[in-house]
Amino acid sequence: MTLDRDAFFIDGDWVAPASGDTIQVVSPHTEQVVATVPEGSTADIDAAVAAARRAFDEGPWPRMSPEERIGIVQSFSNLYAGKLGEMAEVISTEMGSPLSFSNLAQAPAPWMQIEAFLGIARAYPWEESRTGVLGTEVLVRREPVGVVAAIPPWNVPQFTIMSKLVPALLAGCTVVVKPAPETPLDPYLMAELLQEAGVPHGVVNIVAGGREVGEHLVSHPGVDKVAFTGSTAAGRKIAAVCGQQLKRVSLELGGKSAAIVLDDADLAATMEGLKFTALMNSGQACVAQTRILASRSNYANVVDALAETVSAMQVGDPLDPATEIGPMVAQRQQERVEKYIALGQEEGARVVVGGNGMPDGLSSGWYVRPTVFADVDNRMRIAQEEIFGPVLSVIAFDDVDDAVRIANDSEYGLAGTVWTGDVDAGLDVARRVRTGTYGVNTYTMDFAAPFGGFKSSGVGREFGPEGLAHYTELKSIYQP
Numbered sequence: 001m002t003l004d005r006d007a008f009f010i011d012g013d014w015v016a017p018a019s020g021d022t023i024q025v026v027s028p029h030t031e032q033v034v035a036t037v038p039e040g041s042t043a044d045i046d047a048a049v050a051a052a053r054r055a056f057d058e059g060p061w062p063r064m065s066p067e068e069r070i071g072i073v074q075s076f077s078n079l080y081a082g083k084l085g086e087m088a089e090v091i092s093t094e095m096g097s098p099l100s101f102s103n104l105a106q107a108p109a110p111w112m113q114i115e116a117f118l119g120i121a122r123a124y125p126w127e128e129s130r131t132g133v134l135g136t137e138v139l140v141r142r143e144p145v146g147v148v149a150a151i152p153p154w155n156v157p158q159f160t161i162m163s164k165l166v167p168a169l170l171a172g173c174t175v176v177v178k179p180a181p182e183t184p185l186d187p188y189l190m191a192e193l194l195q196e197a198g199v200p201h202g203v204v205n206i207v208a209g210g211r212e213v214g215e216h217l218v219s220h221p222g223v224d225k226v227a228f229t230g231s232t233a234a235g236r237k238i239a240a241v242c243g244q245q246l247k248r249v250s251l252e253l254g255g256k257s258a259a260i261v262l263d264d265a266d267l268a269a270t271m272e273g274l275k276f277t278a279l280m281n282s283g284q285a286c287v288a289q290t291r292i293l294a295s296r297s298n299y300a301n302v303v304d305a306l307a308e309t310v311s312a313m314q315v316g317d318p319l320d321p322a323t324e325i326g327p328m329v330a331q332r333q334q335e336r337v338e339k340y341i342a343l344g345q346e347e348g349a350r351v352v353v354g355g356n357g358m359p360d361g362l363s364s365g366w367y368v369r370p371t372v373f374a375d376v377d378n379r380m381r382i383a384q385e386e387i388f389g390p391v392l393s394v395i396a397f398d399d400v401d402d403a404v405r406i407a408n409d410s411e412y413g414l415a416g417t418v419w420t421g422d423v424d425a426g427l428d429v430a431r432r433v434r435t436g437t438y439g440v441n442t443y444t445m446d447f448a449a450p451f452g453g454f455k456s457s458g459v460g461r462e463f464g465p466e467g468l469a470h471y472t473e474l475k476s477i478y479q480p
């Protein structure tokens with residue numbers, strides 16, 4: 001089956017692109033082209049925004065009852081549930097996520113999000129009556145915010161589209177999605193399901209492209225709200241444009257999260273947990289806990305256990321179900337990670353496992369060797385900057401206060417974990433670390449609860465009723 005495409009999904013139809021530019025999707029494992037798709041131009045974005053604008057200003061979607069919209073999104077969810085295997089394979093093919101991770105998270109988690117948002121929408125106070133201070137009735141409505149520009153990154157493409165698309169749809173918004181150029185394939189499968197579910201024309205429009213078309217979409221006067229997931233650098237630029245135009249904006253940005261290993265932690269269970277929380281998606285995860293904090297007295301034990309765990313992980317072909325760490329998404333990402341590995345050595349950190357060069361048994365593909373650094377000082381750049389690859393830094397702390405201080409000594413504030421035999425002590429640490437999400441002996445996102453970042457990790461929250469609220473405008477209607 002070919003993955004090639006020659007059209008965009010605009011106004012409920014497959015529309016020829018305005019230019020002849022194409023994106024070649026290259027397998028990070030084989031370095032061969034796996035598909036060719038059109039590359040969006042500003043003219044394609046204009047057509048997509050015009051369709052979304054028409055559907056919002058004149059179409060049925062914002063005027064339907066929440067129940068009617070819930071019915072159509074439920075049909076989409078049911079269809080999506082039947083395509084999880086195909087979706088997982090498409091994502092692994094285009095961006096190299098190990099199939100084990102795609103089957104666990106890349107495909108099922110977006111579907112779980114749809115179901116969670118459906119439950120939230122069913123109980124949501126779309127319209128409530130309040131008795132005002134003068135004893136008269138006030139009708140408080142939650143109306144759709146308008147045309148939404150949804151801009152996801154490549155690392156968890158469906159996950160970051162769904163966290164925007166589904167609450168926007170349920171609220172009555174219309175949407176233009178601009179997928180990243182590395183992952184233009186999965187949205188085609190999603191578009192077919194939206195079409196089959198009966199989402200009206202123009203409600204969802206999809207144009208993949210690079211930064212320039214993203215900038216054009218963000219500043220487009222037809223867009224009312226921007227929902228962005230990506231790097232902190234791009235988030236700052238987008239926030240500036242939205243600030244100038246007084247557009248609503250929510251930003252899910254980078255992270256440099258810490259896992260604190262307390263002395264009473266079960267080390268074997270902690271290592272099992274860290275395999276996921278530190279190295280999921282080959283380390284290309286915003287929530288990856290790549291700073292591992294261990295007490296001075298337990299430091300050598302943690303470094304040894306981590307070295308043993310990481311060196312036993314299977315690196316290779318993402319489509320092999322046994323693979324735990326796949327290639328980096330692109331050659332430039334491979335080079336970026338390698339630069340950080342070299343930088344760590346220059347800064348005086350000690351490579352315990354890994355280092356630069358291809359992993360054993362691999363001669364092509366954009367691979368790096370999973371790397372553990374010991375003797376890392378938290379002020380080093382490898383401990384402060386987001387590397388976005390399988391590179392871990394083990395940092396020593398004096399006591400729990402010092403561990404909390406180090407965890408908080410970061411421009412980011414997205415996630416974190418504490419590993420301990422004493423759950424109450426863990427909760428105490430969790431309350432003191434300034435991040436939007438935190439785990440005690442686990443890190444599992446729960447779509448019933450808000451997700452997002454403190455500090456430079458973002459503005460706003462996704463998931464939960466809080467994630468739906470970003471797609472609504474509040475209106476108060478006074479009555480005599």
Ligand code: NAD
Binds near residue numbers: 153
């Ligand atoms: P990126 O910022 O380069 O790109 C993200 C998306 O924005 C892409 O679609 C890109 O084309 C587009 N884009 C880039 N600059 C833009 C601009 N000025 N205006 C409009 N659109 C623009 O990020 P990336 O390399 O694709 O993704 C990795 C980053 O995403 C990491 O920093 C990671 O931490 C972050 N991320 C955060 C979360 C979260 O929920 N907080 C989740 C996943 C990834």
